[in-house]
Amino acid sequence: MxxxxxxxxxxxxxxxxxxxxxxxxxxxxxxxxxxxxxxxxxxxxxxxxxxxxxxxxxxxxxxxxxxxxxxxxxxxxxxxxxxxxxxxxxxxxxxxxxxxxxxxxxxxxxxxxxxxxxxxxxxxxxxxxxxxxxxxxxxxxxxxxxxxxxxxxxxxxxxxxxxxxxxxxxxxxxxxxxxxxxxxxxxxxxxxxxxxxxxxxxxxxxxxxxxxxxxxxxxxxxxxxxxxxxxxxxxxxxxxxxxxxxxxxxxxxxxxxxxxxxxxxxxxxxxxxxxxxxxxxxxxxxxxxxxxxxxxxxxxxxxxxxxxxxxxxxxxxxxxxxxxxxxxxxxxxxxxxxxxxxxxxxxxxxxxxxxxxxxxxxxxxxxxxxxxxxxxxxxxxxxxxxxxxxxxxxxxxxxxDLLSVGRIAGPPTPEGVRTAVAVALRYLDAWLHGRGAVELDGLMEDTATAELARVQIWQWLRHRVVDRETVLRLLDDELTALGAEHPWAKLDEIRAIFERTALQPELPLFFTADAYTRHLVRHPEARS
Structure with missing residues (x-):
């Protein structure tokens, strides 16, 4: 050509x-x-x-x-x-x-x-x-x-x-x-x-x-x-x-x-x-x-x-x-x-x-x-x-048959809620630092599992099987622990993404689209 x-x-x-x-x-x-x-x-x-x-x-x-x-x-x-x-x-x-x-x-x-x-x-x-x-x-x-x-x-x-x-x-x-x-x-x-x-x-x-x-x-x-x-x-x-x-x-x-x-x-x-x-x-x-x-x-x-x-x-x-x-x-x-x-x-x-x-x-x-x-x-x-x-x-x-979810439906355990919050936050930390696959508690987590974690939190809050105060307390606890383990963690950005995508009345379809534009895009002077 x-x-x-x-x-x-x-x-x-x-x-x-x-x-x-x-x-x-x-x-x-x-x-x-x-x-x-x-x-x-x-x-x-x-x-x-x-x-x-x-x-x-x-x-x-x-x-x-x-x-x-x-x-x-x-x-x-x-x-x-x-x-x-x-x-x-x-x-x-x-x-x-x-x-x-x-x-x-x-x-x-x-x-x-x-x-x-x-x-x-x-x-x-x-x-x-x-x-x-x-x-x-x-x-x-x-x-x-x-x-x-x-x-x-x-x-x-x-x-x-x-x-x-x-x-x-x-x-x-x-x-x-x-x-x-x-x-x-x-x-x-x-x-x-x-x-x-x-x-x-x-x-x-x-x-x-x-x-x-x-x-x-x-x-x-x-x-x-x-x-x-x-x-x-x-x-x-x-x-x-x-x-x-x-x-x-x-x-x-x-x-x-x-x-x-x-x-x-x-x-x-x-x-x-x-x-x-x-x-x-x-x-x-x-x-x-x-x-x-x-x-x-x-x-x-x-x-x-x-x-x-x-x-x-x-x-x-x-x-x-x-x-x-x-x-x-x-x-x-x-x-x-x-x-x-x-x-x-x-x-x-x-x-x-x-x-x-x-x-x-x-x-x-x-x-x-x-x-x-x-x-x-x-x-x-x-x-x-x-x-x-x-x-x-x-x-x-x-x-x-494809929609018979109610047969296993039920509220989460306290440990399940904490795990979901921890997975979402720790994955976001890795993602903001350029890593899309991360080892957490014996599992390889990626965007799919992080997305599942944050929408489950949203769902549990919506149906009031978990109260908002509990999630906010876990959010603070896990961010504190994350900051102690990773002093370089972008805690404010992680919190902002989590709050926008898991804690709002309307559920964003993906965390990646908005977080990508806000946090990963770098636009120096364009070149042809």
Whole structure:
């Protein structure tokens, strides 16, 4: 592409950083700008539809499987594209932010897939976003080896033993304030997708894999359709065969759970299946139905995947995927190995439940959990790459089954309230300091679990199962403890975010959007 043809270049509104010019090339910025020009105007309309749907549900409208798409669900003939190279066997997938140490450990972990996460596991500072793109480029180019000042070596293993890279961009609800196109910020999803696709798509194809993605926070088929259109144009612009892109959609909102088949149908030539994103799913339930007492959730630790409404959700996901020839990927094991033998036993039981239910693989957050997950799925799959042929025709799930939260509903324990406050505050501290995944009390916490913590506090306050004075006292106590442990903690900013997003009468949909703009955006003089 000649320089004279670069007519859609996005404008960088951030100070230059080390090696940033390798990612923010004129051609790459033009590619991102072309995506923004083509799809930027559709995004606000989809976000407005999210708000309209939320208002309808809050007013008492029933949530059900859409009648208008019943023909799609009833048609037995259509299937998604077959698994592409590197994504046939997905029995263990490991997740983490795209930084060099995590990347080397994840790629060498023995997992079949590494999800490089720009969404829930990354604090979206500009340095993290472009640093993550550099990390991925270096990983694809096999130049990511390094030695720490303490002498610890990080080296990639043999190519045939490395995990396949799958990238999770940020959701449609976020923008990237450090890139401007046509007078406004570029949708963050298009930045994360576009920069990786531009630099690494052909490189991945040449290496025998492809440009693969996880799509977060989708709420309906229209948002899946937008992603499919992005894939079609991106492949056309770079001369990559249509259908090369593959994407797994995280079913992590309650509205998307009612449109699983429709989402697969919209993406069918680019689909790699669905994933059961459990913590965001609970977060979505509270956001959507937090005003109703029959959706009052107890402590997070008490909401297990054996709860009837969660079992209905996972079994419907497996049935839907296998009926359409797609992978069904299970949820996250966030426990940290070596801390609590009982916790590892719980991980094993959880993975056994998923494998027996028909899932084709599952997620772990730490390399130490890979052997446990792999052993469980090896026992069910053997030498088969998946169990897509197991159709689960025995599963019948109704709208009432997906919404039967009241059967486990109940007030929190005092310890559960304190834990929620502590997780929210300590995660915010890490996030403000540029860390999107943090170890807390034996668990790997990320944005999803922090979001769940703060909306549960809001829900408990709304239904007066916890009084405001108790939460304010815990807020003071935990901030004092945090300040003693981390003298660098930004206590005033943490308190402000918590009060705005957990203690107000109206519940903000995400803490990340407002907190990002207020606390993480840095706008020095713009450069073209």
């Amino acid at each position: 000649s320089t004279s043809a670069l007519t859609h270049r996005a404008r960088v509104l951030a100070a230059p950083g080390e090696r940033h010019d390798e990612i923010l090339t004129p051609a790459a910025l033009d590619f991102v700008g072309r995506l923004a020009a083509a799809f930027g105007e559709r995004r606000p309309g989809l976000l407005k539809e999210r708000r309209r749907q939320a208002i309808r549900l809050a007013a008492g409208s029933p949530l059900d499987f859409p009648m208008v798409t019943s023909a799609v669900r009833a048609d037995p003939e259509w299937c998604v594209a077959p698994p592409p190279p590197g994504l046939a066997d997905r029995r263990v997938e490991i997740t983490g932010p795209p930084n060099r140490r995590i990347a080397v450990n994840a790629l060498n972990s023995g997992a079949r897939v590494w999800m490089a996460d720009f969404a829930d596991a990354t604090s979206p500072t500009w340095g993290n976003i472009i640093g993550g793109q550099l990390c991925l480029l270096d990983a694809v180019e096999r130049r990511i080896d390094f030695t720490t000042p303490e002498g610890r070596e990080y080296r990639l293993g043999a190519p045939d033993r490395l995990a396949t890279i799958v990238v999770r961009p940020r959701g449609w609800h976020l923008t990237e304030e450090h890139l401007e196109f046509d007078g406004g910020p570029v949708p963050a999803a298009l930045v994360d997708f576009g920069l990786y696709f531009f630099h690494c798509a052909q490189r991945q194809i040449d290496a025998g894999a492809g440009p693969y993605f996880y799509l977060p926070k989708l709420e309906n088929r229209y948002e899946a359709r937008l992603w499919n259109d992005v894939f079609v144009l991106a492949q056309e612009l770079l001369g990559i065969p249509r259908g090369t892109v593959r994407a797994t959609v995280l079913i992590e909102t309650i509205t998307a759970a009612f449109e699983m088949e429709e989402i697969l149908h919209e993406l069918r030539e680019h689909s790699a299946g669905l994933n059961a994103g459990r913590w965001d799913y609970l977060f979505s339930l509270v956001k959507t139905f937090g005003h109703r007492s029959d959706f009052l959730l107890p402590d997070r630790s008490k909401v297990t995947m054996t709860a009837p409404f969660l079992r209905a959700y996972t079994e419907l996901l497996v049935r839907t995927c296998h009926r359409r020839g797609a992978h069904a990927i299970g949820g996250m094991a966030a426990n940290l190995p070596g801390r609590d033998p009982a916790a590892l036993a719980e991980v094993r039981l959880d993975k056994e439940r998923e494998a027996e239910a028909g899932f084709d693989g599952s997620w772990v957050s730490h390399p130490g959990l890979v052997p446990v997950c792999r052993e469980v799925f090896d026992g069910v799959l053997g030498h088969r790459p998946h169990q897509i042929a197991r159709n689960r025709d025995d599963v019948e799930v109704s709208a009432a």
